[in-house]
Amino acid sequence: MVAIGLQAVLRIGTIRDLREEFALARVRDIRFIPLSCPLPQPYGMAKSLANARQTTLVVVETDVGVTGIGEAWGMPAVNLAYLPLVKDYLVGTHVCDVELVFARIIARHYHFGVQNQLMGAISGIDMAAKDALGQVVGLPVCQLIGGRASESVPVYASGGYITESPDEDFAPQIEAMAAAGHGAVKIKIGLGPDSDELRVKTARRILGDNVDIMVDINSNYTLDLAKASIARLAPYQIAWVEEPLTPQDIDGYELLQRASPVPIATGEALYTVFDFKRLTDRHAVDVLQPDLSLCGGFWQGRRIADLGEANHLRLSPHVWGSGIGLAAGVHFVASRSPYPHGQNAPWPTLVEYDVGENPLREALLSEPLIAVDGRIAVPTAPGLGISLDWDAVKRFMQ
Structure with a gap:
């Protein structure tokens, strides 16, 4: 009969406890x-x-x-x-x-x-x-859904919003993002090609040549307007044009992707892998942007990411909600490999980091996720690795 040491007995007991807890x-x-x-x-x-x-x-x-x-x-x-x-x-x-x-x-x-x-x-x-x-x-969520590819993930600052006074309010927003040192920035456009060029020209002047600028039309254009706008913006070295057309205009996306000198990104208003497959089947997009709070969570998010990988497309999750959705996006990106890249990723997978006025992004969490030098640390605690400030939850309850 083989003697079992005390440590082994305790370990077996712990494993049994874990199994019982897991089963329940x-x-x-x-x-x-x-x-x-x-x-x-x-x-x-x-x-x-x-x-x-x-x-x-x-x-x-x-x-x-x-x-x-x-x-x-x-x-x-x-x-x-x-x-x-x-x-x-x-x-x-x-x-x-x-x-x-x-x-x-x-x-x-x-x-x-x-x-x-x-x-x-x-x-x-x-x-x-x-x-x-x-x-x-x-285990952290990232390790449940794929692995922990890195200790932090890169973000892009999402700001430059349109306001009731767009001409006066725009430059201060860009100056704030420049002061924060963001290496990638997304701004809102879509009021017309003249306005688009003016906003991008202003952003490029303030941010300099070394910051990536993405633009977001929020599906406000038809194909002809999108082409006209992109032609005006291309000289400013735009990293991508987001949602230039309505989600239903798959034909338009296919034609635009073929003609555009700037990458086309979309997906925040698409649900499940089936919607995204309509785009990838037509080779109508360059960057897939699922929002985990509406596309089907990690369940569908992983399938969408796999679809993008199978079609050699880039991925960048859309995030425009609370700190919970931001944490989900961070885990999602941390779980993905940089395929087809190896150690050197010329354009890493970015998480959207909304910098607009939004107490739900930071006040809701006991320890908010804050970007430092353009990156957010991937939580190490089990699950999403975040905890709620329930006093804040009560303040924001409808």
């Missing part, structure tokens, strides 16, 4: 908490300005006492309307199995389609379930 990690309850904060000054995009920032906080409680958090994009009231449906499917499900349930939901309720708030609700639940699972097994 089932969804006990799901809560949606609507959050909103008014803005002192409206800002936004060419299509419209926002008077407030809002999101839906998703809380997934498990039978082992572990709670995960996520973020669902869109109008909280609409997300709340979907909650009874998704809870009916998910309560009692193991946190490892939620993706199978999501697939069952969209297959059974195919009349709903996927371009709706049902996917937003699923996205937030998937984030929260991965957060809970990471806490149960003691």
